[in-house]
Amino acid sequence: xxxxxxxxxxxxxxxxxxxxxxxxxxxxxxxxxxxxxxxxxxxxxxxxxxxxxxxxxxxxxxxxxxxxxxxxxxxxxxxxxxxxxxxxxxxxxxxxxxxxxxxxxxxxxxxxxxxxxxxxxxxxxxxxxxxxxxxxxxxxxxxxxxxxxxxxxxxxxxxxxxxxxxxxxxxxxxxxxxxxxxxxxxxxxxxxxxxxxxxxxxxxxxxxxxxxxxxxxxxxxxxxxxxxxxxxxxxxxxxxxxxxxxxxxxxxxxxxxxxxxxxxxxxxxxxxxxxxxxxxxxxxxxxxxxxxxxxxxxxxxxxxxxxxxxxxxxxxxxxxxxxxxxxxxxxxxxxxxxxxxxxxxxxxxxxxxxxxxxxxxxxxxxxxxxxxxxxxxxxxxxxxxxxxxxxxxxxxxxxxxxxxxxxxxxxxxxxxxxxxxxxxxxxxxxxxxxxxxxxxxxxxxxxxxxxxxxxxxxxxxxxxxxxxxxxxxxxxxxxxxxxxxxx
Amino acid sequence: xxxxxxxxxxxxxxxxxxxxxxxxxxxxxxxxxxxxxxxxxxxxxxxxxxxxxxxxxxxxxxxxxxxxxxxxxxxxxxxxxxxxxxxxxxxxxxxxxxxxxxxxxxxxxxxxxxxxxxxxxxxxxxxxxxxxxxxxxxxxxxxxxxxxxxxxxxxxxxxxxxxxxxxxxxxxxxxxxxx
Numbered sequence: 001x002x003x004x005x006x007x008x009x010x011x012x013x014x015x016x017x018x019x020x021x022x023x024x025x026x027x028x029x030x031x032x033x034x035x036x037x038x039x040x041x042x043x044x045x046x047x048x049x050x051x052x053x054x055x056x057x058x059x060x061x062x063x064x065x066x067x068x069x070x071x072x073x074x075x076x077x078x079x080x081x082x083x084x085x086x087x088x089x090x091x092x093x094x095x096x097x098x099x100x101x102x103x104x105x106x107x108x109x110x111x112x113x114x115x116x117x118x119x120x121x122x123x124x125x126x127x128x129x130x131x132x133x134x135x136x137x138x139x140x141x142x143x144x145x146x147x148x149x150x151x152x153x154x155x156x157x158x159x160x161x162x163x164x165x166x167x168x169x170x171x172x173x174x175x176x177x178x179x180x181x182x183x184x185x186x187x188x189x190x191x192x193x194x195x196x197x198x199x200x201x202x203x204x205x206x207x208x209x210x211x212x213x214x215x216x217x218x219x220x221x222x223x224x225x226x227x228x229x230x231x232x233x234x235x236x237x238x239x240x241x242x243x244x245x246x247x248x249x250x251x252x253x254x255x256x257x258x259x260x261x262x263x264x265x266x267x268x269x270x271x272x273x274x275x276x277x278x279x280x281x282x283x284x285x286x287x288x289x290x291x292x293x294x295x296x297x298x299x300x301x302x303x304x305x306x307x308x309x310x311x312x313x314x315x316x317x318x319x320x321x322x323x324x325x326x327x328x329x330x331x332x333x334x335x336x337x338x339x340x341x342x343x344x345x346x347x348x349x350x351x352x353x354x355x356x357x358x359x360x361x362x363x364x365x366x367x368x369x370x371x372x373x374x375x376x377x378x379x380x381x382x383x384x385x386x387x388x389x390x391x392x393x394x395x396x397x398x399x400x401x402x403x404x405x406x407x408x409x410x411x412x413x414x415x416x417x418x419x420x421x422x423x424x425x426x427x428x429x430x431x432x433x434x435x436x437x438x439x440x441x442x443x444x445x446x447x448x449x450x451x452x453x454x455x456x457x458x459x460x461x462x463x464x465x466x467x468x469x470x471x472x473x474x475x476x477x478x479x480x481x482x483x484x485x486x487x
Numbered sequence: 488x489x490x491x492x493x494x495x496x497x498x499x500x501x502x503x504x505x506x507x508x509x510x511x512x513x514x515x516x517x518x519x520x521x522x523x524x525x526x527x528x529x530x531x532x533x534x535x536x537x538x539x540x541x542x543x544x545x546x547x548x549x550x551x552x553x554x555x556x557x558x559x560x561x562x563x564x565x566x567x568x569x570x571x572x573x574x575x576x577x578x579x580x581x582x583x584x585x586x587x588x589x590x591x592x593x594x595x596x597x598x599x600x601x602x603x604x605x606x607x608x609x610x611x612x613x614x615x616x617x618x619x620x621x622x623x624x625x626x627x628x629x630x631x632x633x634x635x636x637x638x639x640x641x642x643x644x645x646x647x648x649x650x651x652x653x654x655x656x657x658x659x660x661x662x663x664x665x666x
Contacts, residue, residue: 057578090586097582241613274616401617403589406579407647 039064040420041433043128045115045362046135047071048078050392052098053406054132057413059104062420066106068128068434070119073167074111074449074481075457076102078136080402081474082166085192086207087199089471094402102451108434111449112482116362118446119437125387127436129425130416133366133375133382133390134409137357137398143184147309148353151175152318156189156354163196163213165474167481170212175317176220178349182321184306185354186229188401191242193352194225198252198296208471222350224255225298230305230337232328233264233282234271240278246298247281253290255299261286303327304344305337309351320347357398372397380412387425389416453485460484544638550577551644562635566628566642567592577644585629587611590618592628595643600624604631620645 042058044051047069055067075081077095084091102109113119115135124131140155142148154174161169181197183190196204201218209217229236247254261283268276268283282300304323312319323344326337359375361368367383369376374397375390382388391412392405400408419425441448449457457475465472475481546569548556556576560569567581570592583589587610596604601624607615611630618625625645 053579088588090583090588093584093586093588094582096584239613240616241610244609244613274621277612277616401589403579403582403591404648406582406591410578 038430039066040129040425040427041065041127041431042067042416043124043131043433043437044069045121045124045131045133046078046392046394047073047076047109047111048134048136048392049080049094049098049402049405050134050136050394050409051078051132052076052101053409054134054391054413055107056097056101057410058416059101059106061413061417066108066433068108068110068437069102070113070115070124070437071109071111072114072135074478074485075454076109076111076451082161082164083189084164085160085196086163086209087195087203088192089207091402109451109454110434110437111451111454111485113441113446113448118441118444121363121365121388123440124437127432127434129420129427129429129431130387130389132412132416133362133388133394134392135359135362135394137359137373137393139358139360139373140353141356141358143306143353143355145306145308147311147318150309150311150318151316152178152349153309153351153353156183156185156193156352157357159193159352160189163209163217165208165210165476167476167478170210170476174216174350176216176222176350179221180224180226180346180348181222181350181352182346182348183225183227183352183354185237185356186227186300187237187354187356188239188242190227190352190354191238191246193354194227194298195242195245195249197222197225198249198298200250203250206470208465208474210474210476211468211470212476223296226301226346226348227298228301228304228306228323230303230326231335232302233261233279233300234267234275235335236278236282236300238278240274240281243278243281243285247285247290249296249298251291251294252296252298253292253294254285255289255297256282256286257299257301258286260300260302303337305339306353307343310345317349318351319349320345321351357393359394359398380408380415381419447482447486449482449485456487457481457484544633544635546633546637547639547641548575548577549641549643551646555641560633562633564633566594566631566633569633570628579647580644581629587614587627587629590614590627591647593618593620593625593645594628594631595620595622595645596624596626597641598624600637600640601626603636618645619648 040062042065044055044067051069051071055069058065058067069076077098080092080094080098101107115121115124121131140157147153152175154172158169158172159174162172162174176197183193196209196217197220201214204214204217246252264279264283268279271279301323303326305326306321307324308322309318310320310322311317323346325340325342325344327340328335329338330336358373360373366388367376367385368374375394376383377390377395380389380391380395382390389412391409393399395412396408420427438448461472461474475484542562543559544562545557545559546566548558548570550556558569558573558575560573564572565585567585569575570577570580579591582591585592593615604626607626607630611627615621615625615627622645628642
């Protein structure tokens with residue numbers, strides 16, 4: 001058996017995913033199998049797409065590298081699990097490749113570890129040759145307007161977290177008993193929220209949406225969703241697939257303002273194909289509107305910025321939003337919105353602010369740029385801090401799809417490998433890696449969740465889902481996750 | 488150990504094209520060569536099919552590093568299948584496993600070959616629109632199936648957007664989407 005395996009390892013020249021051979025030998029934080037204990041040890045902070053793709057590239061490029069991924073939650077995959085909409089399961093296929101990476105013999109996943117609280121970055125830097133920050137953006141940009149904290153106003157991050165089972169959003173209880181919802185922002189997240197609010201329950205009931213969200217949506221009185229942007233149709237940030245899904249949504253019609261589209265038809269011919277197709281689809285929606293008898297509607301509203309959330313007569317919750325009307329100045333890529341002084345009030349009981357996620361600093365030892373809300377870096381090398389790298393949203397800001405993060409993570413991994421090969425990282429020093437960190441965490445009463453233990457949580461979620469006719473029923477409670485992981 | 492037996496043993500974990508979290512079925516524009524959800528493992532099929540030499544076609548991938556990778560493949564396979572089955576070293580190719588949920592299998596064709604290809608669906612076009620370095624002869628590899636008359640075609644693997652070339656403060660309208 002061993003000779004056959006050695007033969008195979010020699011013949012597997014290029015790894016597209018990871019060979020079944022090394023997967024057979026997958027070990028869990030214990031015996032490392034065939035890998036050398038004197039190879040580079042790298043620590044990755046964050047178990048989302050950035051973390052996994054960075055790990056993948058490192059493992060592929062260096063056959064002697066050992067990579068450990070630390071994740072705060074007991075469950076891996078970050079926004080692939082908590083951000084991607086329940087009705088977009090294909091986007092979650094990347095979980096397959098992440099799973100292969102986690103099961104690689106030279107990779108270990110450590111869940112339930114809060115870096116910055118349970119262990120510091122400095123402690124990690126002592127235990128590893130290199131540390132990569134891939135912890136994403138867990139905060140959100142605030143609108144910065146009066147009334148923003150009134151009940152009825154949510155960040156898209158929290159609303160999405162609620163229907164996707166993020167433990168910290170399980171008590172959100174959004175009140176869906178109002179006819180009109182206003183979403184600020186017109187990116188794909190905003191469109192996801194609009195679609196989930198208006199989709200027929202039949203479309204959602206077999207997905208991995210949480211049961212309480214499904215029930216809340218089944219009883220929802222929301223019939224009209226306005227998606228508001230401060231600039232014009234040519235600046236809309238969403239992509240055509242998501243817009244097409246809105247246009248094709250059963251039982252809904254589009255409610256647009258033709259005035260918002262003045263001059264757009266003339267501009268079409270000069271647009272690059274992607275922008276042109278997107279704009280043409282919007283114009284089609286303006287013209288055709290959709291089924292007049294449809295009881296639900298959605299609309300894009302342009303040239304409008306939120307200036308105040310208006311409270312109801314009882315002053316206790318949001319009842320409307322005041323929007324300032326803008327005009328556009330400049331042209332091409334540097335078009336900006338400028339106030340005109342005109343205002344418009346919209347009655348609504350649900351306001352969702354979808355203007356961007358935001359990274360936060362997790363450790364005072366790590367440089368942080370509060371203006372751009374990222375870790376300052378040069379091509380993924382953290383400024384002024386040898387041996388510290390970053391990838392994903394914490395490196396470039398919270399934009400881009402999974403593939404964008406994938407390429408970015410590959411870039412960081414390559415830079416790290418370059419530094420190893422150029423001697424910028426001293427690999428001659430033996431680093432203890434996970435052994436030391438595990439021991440340290442033990443003295444602090446922190447117990448980790450290994451990948452095989454996540455798989456128990458995974459199996460339980462699939463089992464519960466099956467009994468409800470759904471892809472999975474996510475566990476919402478961290479304690480419950482831990483109980484199952486460690487059972 | 489013979490190459491055939493080795494390949495069988497080396498049966499890659501079947502790349503499950505079914506969604507990792509499969510839910511209600513939404514019709515997707517799969518290419519003609521692909522029918523239904525294809526979770527069958529590739530190993531055995533490739534082995535028996537490799538014995539039928541006349542259905543083999545050669546394609547050349549011009550990789551990002553300038554290297555040409557020539558591969559013999561079977562008619563009917565999608566270009567994504569070919570990359571996966573042959574473990575071609577193309578970073579990040581086919582992230583969504585052929586379900587039209589990404590643009591990482593973006594390939595650029597020679598003009599004459601491009602004109603011979605099958606119809607492009609709206610769904611493919613929608614995802615292709617997001618690809619970096621989109622050209623007039625671009626297609627998504629998962630939607631193009633090999634035919635005899637495509638023998639010898641050269642597929643250019645486009646560069647992907649990378650750190651050094653992007654100033655995130657200033658994005659062009661052809662840049663990847665916001666989120």
